[in-house]
Amino acid sequence: MFATTGIIQGNTVYVQDCVLDRYNGRKVIITVLDEDSGYDTIPNKQLFEISDSLITKNMKAYQELAK
Incomplete structure (x- = not known):
């Protein structure tokens, strides 16, 4: 599990954390x-x-994500 913060603008969530690259394609x-x-x-x-x-x-939501 990983946690970070960001800001929503329009339909996009902006974060300043390049570690997210390794989580590409995962559910959030x-x-x-x-x-x-x-x-x-x-x-x-x-x-x-x-x-x-x-x-x-x-x-x-966490239980659904774990399925």
Whole structure:
């Protein structure tokens, strides 16, 4: 599993991570964050809480991806 961040413009997701080349052709799950403030720096504890929450909310999508 790999995680990165990016920005949606039109029908394209732009990321600044060249590591994605090795994942070419793989299925992905995209989670869109509803935020107006752009990028914020948050403490690791809060990041893990948000991450756990997103994983729980998207569990069905992750199970489908694993098939």
